[in-house]
Amino acid sequence: MVELYMSRADPRAVERAAQLTRCAAEQMSRLGTPVRFLRSIYVAEDETCFLLYAAESDAAVRDAARASGRPFEHVVEVIEEPVS
DSSP states (O other): OEEEEOOTTOTTHHHHHHHHHHHHHHHHHHTTOOEEEEEEEEEGGGTEEEEEEEESOHHHHHHHHHHHTOOOSEEOOOOOOOOO
């Protein structure tokens, strides 16, 4: 998961960030490092956006985040448990 700052002043910023992220992940996959953008979660009150990926390593996610051109705070591994 990538965390980045996202101002409330620009309502389309989350959509643009998701598109950049998706394109960067697709490009990395084409170049041989499988990375898949899953979804974004935006917390407007905190002006924070979380971008969730599926990848073999946090390094691959970090590279995809850099390739998107968006400045990010940090990258952390998360484990998602399916709801039954």
